Amino acid sequence: MEREHFSRQFDAELNDIREKLLEMGGKVELMIANALLALVERNTELAVQTIAFDHEINRLEMEIDEKCLEVLARRQPAARDLRFITLALKIVTDLERIGDQCANIAKRVKELNLEPALKPYIDLPRMAQAASTMVKEALDAFVRGDENLAIKVCQDDQVVDDLNEQIQRELLTFMMSDPSAITRAMRINYISKCLERIADHATNVAEMVIFMVKGKDIRHTIA
Amino acid sequence: MEREHFSRQFDAELNDIREKLLEMGGKVELMIANALLALVERNTELAVQTIAFDHEINRLEMEIDEKCLEVLARRQPAARDLRFITLALKIVTDLERIGDQCANIAKRVKELNLEPALKPYIDLPRMAQAASTMVKEALDAFVRGDENLAIKVCQDDQVVDDLNEQIQRELLTFMMSDPSAITRAMRINYISKCLERIADHATNVAEMVIFMVKGKDIRHTIA
Numbered sequence: 434m435e436r437e438h439f440s441r442q443f444d445a446e447l448n449d450i451r452e453k454l455l456e457m458g459g460k461v462e463l464m465i466a467n468a469l470l471a472l473v474e475r476n477t478e479l480a481v482q483t484i485a486f487d488h489e490i491n492r493l494e495m496e497i498d499e500k501c502l503e504v505l506a507r508r509q510p511a512a513r514d515l516r517f518i519t520l521a522l523k524i525v526t527d528l529e530r531i532g533d534q535c536a537n538i539a540k541r542v543k544e545l546n547l548e549p550a551l552k553p554y555i556d557l558p559r560m561a562q563a564a565s566t567m568v569k570e571a572l573d574a575f576v577r578g579d580e581n582l583a584i585k586v587c588q589d590d591q592v593v594d595d596l597n598e599q600i601q602r603e604l605l606t607f608m609m610s611d612p613s614a615i616t617r618a619m620r621i622n623y624i625s626k627c628l629e630r631i632a633d634h635a636t637n638v639a640e641m642v643i644f645m646v647k648g649k650d651i652r653h654t655i656a
Numbered sequence: 657m658e659r660e661h662f663s664r665q666f667d668a669e670l671n672d673i674r675e676k677l678l679e680m681g682g683k684v685e686l687m688i689a690n691a692l693l694a695l696v697e698r699n700t701e702l703a704v705q706t707i708a709f710d711h712e713i714n715r716l717e718m719e720i721d722e723k724c725l726e727v728l729a730r731r732q733p734a735a736r737d738l739r740f741i742t743l744a745l746k747i748v749t750d751l752e753r754i755g756d757q758c759a760n761i762a763k764r765v766k767e768l769n770l771e772p773a774l775k776p777y778i779d780l781p782r783m784a785q786a787a788s789t790m791v792k793e794a795l796d797a798f799v800r801g802d803e804n805l806a807i808k809v810c811q812d813d814q815v816v817d818d819l820n821e822q823i824q825r826e827l828l829t830f831m832m833s834d835p836s837a838i839t840r841a842m843r844i845n846y847i848s849k850c851l852e853r854i855a856d857h858a859t860n861v862a863e864m865v866i867f868m869v870k871g872k873d874i875r876h877t878i879a
Contacts, residue, residue: 501742502738502739502742505728505738505742506734506735506738509732511729512729515725515728515729516725519724519725519728519742519745522742522745522746523745523746523749526746526749526860601842605838605839605842608831608835608838609835609838612831612832612835615828615831615832615838616828619824619828619845622842626849637749
């Protein structure tokens with residue numbers, strides 16, 4: 434009976450970590466969406482809000498870290514639960530850095546909004562959408578222990594990489610034909626790389642999930 | 657007596673993690689040095705070796721992760737030791753990603769070596785040296801629990817950021833005056849950003865060390 438109570442409590446604690454991580458993931462997705470909306474609609478106010486919102490992501494990182502440490506210290510979990518918590522600790526770092534990337538995008542948006550638009554943005558929003566879906570699915574794969582979904586995320590990384598390369602080639606053409614466009618092109622290039630890094634973080638998370646599910650390490654072998 | 661034996665064994669295990677992390681740190685420093693040497697001396701063979709060496713870093717990441725999980729599962733450490741191990745888990749991820757950045761630098765070096773040199777490299781090696789010292793000192797701060805050294809690392813990040821901005825301004829001038837230099841300038845720009853990211857990883861580690869030493873979270877407050 435005592436034991437059962439302990440176990441229910443423990444489950445509730447693990448569930449709490451799971452939910453906080455999903456909450457953080459949802460907020461990170463919102464940041465990606467807002468950073469891109471600020472770009473496409475040339476909305477500097479939204480860019481400023483997105484930069485400020487990074488504090489909320491940072492706060493959640495610290496909160497989840499503390500929760501994980503508490504559970505490790507008090508419950509001394511083994512095997513699968515231990516893997517779950519230690520991976521939660523790593524994943525939260527990736528989510529926090531995705532937040533940093535969104536803030537970096539928003540900073541470039543602020544600068545871009547001070548100059549005339551270089552061209553309409555088509556591929557960057559597509560890339561952001563793909564990266565955001567990867568973040569969502571990587572977290573879903575984590576909380577559900579869904580290996581197949583994690584594998585899909587790893588594969589989707591190629592889509593984002595391809596879009597990034599395409600955007601970079603296009604920007605290079607712009608810069609070569611019009612040196613006055615170089616500064617703006619460099620900023621857009623930077624945003625494209627931020628999105629690529631966001632997708633990389635999602636891929637890192639997905640690789641760790643496969644590791645968790647399989648109980649052995651497939652990182653660095655499926656690339 | 658039994659207890660003392662347990663404690664000595666446990667100390668030996670923590671020490672093993674410590675030493676493996678320092679070994680990984682030393683290898684990452686070597687990668688930074690080699691990637692830059694390959695750039696400055698236009699040594700494509702060394703660039704290729706540096707890219708291949710990333711596997712060794714990845715192997716160490718998995719090895720240290722496993723060791724940490726083992727110790728958590730078998731020893732069920734509390735308080736300070738628990739913090740040490742969970743931070744080791746996070747730090748190893750940063751070190752692995754520094755290895756990725758070195759491989760990325762080496763890939764650009766291979767491409768740059770196919771074209772005539774744009775200009776002698778002065779600031780990039782200085783930046784690499786500064787970033788590499790940050791990595792070394794962040795790890796030293798971790799294994800010694802040295803808060804002051806960790807604070808120094810956080811402060812040194814500004815030096816690398818300043819060098820990165822200076823290099824970017826300079827490359828912009830190059831590109832504007834000579835469109836045929838744009839592709840090379842973009843590659844050098846990419847290398848500069850990789851070094852900046854390496855310094856960011858070192859700063860992340862240092863912030864986590866201050867967190868460990870103080871037992872409370874100063875991340876996101878000293879920036």
